[in-house]
Amino acid sequence: MKKLINDPANVISDALLGFAAAHPELRVDHENRIVVRGDAPVRGKVGLVSGGGSGHEPLHAGFVGPGMLDAACAGEIFTSPVPDQMVAATQAVDGGAGVLHIVKNYTGDIMNFELAAEMVAADSGTQVVSVVIDDDVAVQDSLYTAGRRGVGATVLVEKIAGAAAEEGRSLGEVADVARKVNSYARSMGLALTSCTVPAAGKPTFDLPETEMEVGIGIHGEPGRRRVPVAPADEIAEMLVGPILSDLDFTGGDGVIAFVNGMGATPLIELYLMFNEVTQILAKAGIPVARSLVGPYITSLDMAGCSVTLLKADDELLRLWDAPVNTPALRRGV
Amino acid sequence: MDTEALTAWIREFARLIAANKDELTALDSAIGDGDHGTNMDRGLTAVVSVLDAEPQETPSALFKKVGMTLISKVGGASGPLYGTAFLRMAAAAGDEVDLAKVLRAALDGVIARGKAEPGDKTMIDALAPAVDALAAGQSIQAAADAAAKGRDATIPLVARKGRASYLGERSAGHADPGATSVTLLLTAAATTLGGKA
Numbered sequence: 001m002k003k004l005i006n007d008p009a010n011v012i013s014d015a016l017l018g019f020a021a022a023h024p025e026l027r028v029d030h031e032n033r034i035v036v037r038g039d040a041p042v043r044g045k046v047g048l049v050s051g052g053g054s055g056h057e058p059l060h061a062g063f064v065g066p067g068m069l070d071a072a073c074a075g076e077i078f079t080s081p082v083p084d085q086m087v088a089a090t091q092a093v094d095g096g097a098g099v100l101h102i103v104k105n106y107t108g109d110i111m112n113f114e115l116a117a118e119m120v121a122a123d124s125g126t127q128v129v130s131v132v133i134d135d136d137v138a139v140q141d142s143l144y145t146a147g148r149r150g151v152g153a154t155v156l157v158e159k160i161a162g163a164a165a166e167e168g169r170s171l172g173e174v175a176d177v178a179r180k181v182n183s184y185a186r187s188m189g190l191a192l193t194s195c196t197v198p199a200a201g202k203p204t205f206d207l208p209e210t211e212m213e214v215g216i217g218i219h220g221e222p223g224r225r226r227v228p229v230a231p232a233d234e235i236a237e238m239l240v241g242p243i244l245s246d247l248d249f250t251g252g253d254g255v256i257a258f259v260n261g262m263g264a265t266p267l268i269e270l271y272l273m274f275n276e277v278t279q280i281l282a283k284a285g286i287p288v289a290r291s292l293v294g295p296y297i298t299s300l301d302m303a304g305c306s307v308t309l310l311k312a313d314d315e316l317l318r319l320w321d322a323p324v325n326t327p328a329l330r331r332g333v
Numbered sequence: 334m335d336t337e338a339l340t341a342w343i344r345e346f347a348r349l350i351a352a353n354k355d356e357l358t359a360l361d362s363a364i365g366d367g368d369h370g371t372n373m374d375r376g377l378t379a380v381v382s383v384l385d386a387e388p389q390e391t392p393s394a395l396f397k398k399v400g401m402t403l404i405s406k407v408g409g410a411s412g413p414l415y416g417t418a419f420l421r422m423a424a425a426a427g428d429e430v431d432l433a434k435v436l437r438a439a440l441d442g443v444i445a446r447g448k449a450e451p452g453d454k455t456m457i458d459a460l461a462p463a464v465d466a467l468a469a470g471q472s473i474q475a476a477a478d479a480a481a482k483g484r485d486a487t488i489p490l491v492a493r494k495g496r497a498s499y500l501g502e503r504s505a506g507h508a509d510p511g512a513t514s515v516t517l518l519l520t521a522a523a524t525t526l527g528g529k530a
Contacts, residue, residue, distance in 0.1 A: 053408075076375075078366050079408040107495045111413035111446055115404065138499075145498035197367060200358065204367050219366040221496055222503065 001201045003301075008198035012054050012074055019061060023327050026064055032088040033081070035061040036071045040093045046165040046174045047071070047093030050102040050158060051086060052109055053078040055197070056218055059155060059297045062328030068162035069102075069326070077197050077300070078219040080108035086116030090126060098127035098171035102157060102178060104150030105134035106219075129171055131178040133157055135187045135308065137246045138215030138224050149217050152260050152308030153185035155296045156320075159329065163322035177319065181310060186243040189306030190235060191216040191223065191262060195299050214238055216262075216306075218299045232269075236276035239307040244284060249311050254289035256320060257281065258308040261295035265303045270294065273305055281309075290320055296328065334430045338526055339392050340384060343399055345521035347377035353517060361510040364497040369411060369510040376407035376415070392430045396423035410447070410495055411511065414456065417442040432526065433467035440464050447494065454492040454504065456511030459483040463519045473527050477519040484512040 005011050013030065020028035027036040034051075041047060050060045051073025060072035070093035075081035090099045099120075103113045110132065117128045133150035161178040169177070191213040194203035197220065204220035207213055212235075215224030230238075249255055259274045261267070274293050281288060289312050297306075310316065323332030350357070350373045357370030380402045389395035400419030404412055421442030422435040440460050449455045462479040471479075485508065492504040495511075 075408050076368070076372065079368050079372055080410070080412075082405050082408045082412055084405050106410075107447070108408065108410035108412070111410060112408065115413055115416075140501075145492075145501075146494055146496070149499065199371050200362070200367055204362055217496075217499060219496065221366050221499060224499075224501065 001196050001198070003196070003198060005198055008201070011198050012076065015054075016074065026327075029088065029092075032085050033074045034071055034085055034089045034092070035064045035074070036089065036092045037064055037066070037069070040070050041095035042070070043095045044097055045095050045168065046097045046171050047090070047095060047099040048102060048158070048162055048165055048174075049073070049086065049089045049093060049099055050154070051075065051081045051089065052104055052106075053080060053219065055300045056297050058328030060158070063155070063158050063326045065324070065326035066333070067166050067322060067324030067326070068158050068329065077199065080106065080112045083112050083116035083119055086113055087119050087123070090116065090120050090128060091124070094126045098129065100161065100165070100171060100174055100178065101128060101130040102154065102161065103130055103132050104154055105132050105147050106149065107146050127171060129175045131157070131161075131175055131182065133182050135182060135185045136217065137186050137188050137242045138217070140224075151189060151218055152187040152258055152297055152306050153182055153310065155260075155292070156185055156256060156258065156308065156310050157181045159324060160316060160319045162324065163319040166322065181316065184247070184311040184316075185308055186246050187306055187308040188239040188242050189216045189218070189223075189262070189304065190214050190239060191299075191302050191304035192229070193264065193303040195220045195263065195302035197300065212304070216299075216302075216304060218262075218297060220299055220302065232272055233276050236273060236280055236307070240277055240280045240309075243307065243309050247311065249286045249309060250284070252311045253313050253317060254287035255281065256290040256292070256310040256312050256316070257288045258292040258296075258310070260297055260306045260308065262302040262304040262306065263295060263298035264301045265295075265305055267294060270305060273307075277307055289317055334392070334432065334526060336389060336392050336395055339395055339430065340389065342522050342525040343384065343395070344381060345525045346518050347381045349517040349521050350374050350377045350514065357510050357514060360508055360513055363507040364492065364500055364504045365510060366496055368409065369514065372407050372409050372411055373415075373514055376403045376412065379406040392426040393423045396420070396426055396435070411514075414443050414447055414511070417446040432473065432522065433464065436460070436464050436467060449494040452490065453494045454487045454490040454497060454509045454512075455494050456509070456515045458487045458490075458509065459512035459515040459519070463515075473519070474523040477516070477523040480516040480519040484508055484516045487512045
């Protein structure tokens, strides 16, 4: 294992120290491992709290700031944060209009956020609504599994729901926007290599030089099937095909197309992939209304990418275009 | 079954988790995300420190402290599941702890929190047979053996809950890490409470 770390046990606390030093406009609570918007709580605004295992940076802490999240909780690597953190984050951002929990659909995240919401309800008058993100089409039979995983759509939900909250919409309205984004978004990912969790010290799974894993999640868990490495145009088909057959993307105002890097894949390959994705969409008669290309929801040092498509309409595009000022996404400010 | 004996049980569970940390992590790497050993060890190390600093006076206080510490320190799915199990045990423990009764309460708590059923390839597959053995009046050692048998029976199963479920058919062929750690809990009970059931 070659990593820029001191002690595997201190990776998250050491990284949070650096994050705090680099972003003095945000507040970092090192004891609770939460990152909070500097001016929180914003009076009268719905607070947005998300969180999850670490190792997906910039998700979630990199998306804290005006126009996006009010607070993010950092768990251990690939492990859900604990309820105490979520309770502290919820209390820190409650400006009187309630708090939305944005939860990726993983068993641990669901249960810890559920416990946190129960603890907040027992303790205070803060109203909490949870929205679960489950956009990964690689998980096929959700009747007999834990359901689809929350992946790339999480970034889009945090941006768009964040803009809705910034407009002063109510908790119910912001939750509805978040659910709408989730229901109109689909994702599919692929790994060229495994990743190495610092505490484990070796790759989570073996992936030979000549093979790749299709339908990967974001926790180094193996995907649905293993196939020989293929050219980028064929890979794009493997990712976009299942997305298009899962939801009808025609007839709207086009899509917000998001090509995401898994952590170790250079931007030049992501742009190359984006070109392949747009060609497939053009053939299918689906215009690309907006784009996002880069490593935004990663899996440590995994090489590979995911594609997320969000069927857009006027409202979603307007909220997507709204100003945002966070460490990882900044425009219009 | 006094608080001292029950504390010894929890300490032995912590020792077994630490000793089997790498095995639990290896099982979880095969079908999950490779952190069950690390997470459980972090939680139980914290439990042992808390019990060193603040010895508990009653079985109920002991189980509650263990549950709250696990919820605060473990994270993932195991934190809420083991935490809920111990909190339910705290509620079910009276002046005289009936192991069959408190473990039945633990099982009900795990089912309510995780919404899994027997055969889903989860910790329930080891806990349920152990609870049944105790309810039938068998010894704690027999309950531990039933848990181990339940754990081994998860090997061919296809996971239907938790992160292993994403693998579909590929989750078959490995024991469930949660069922494996539950077996350690029962093994620890047999070692420390065996003569006192």
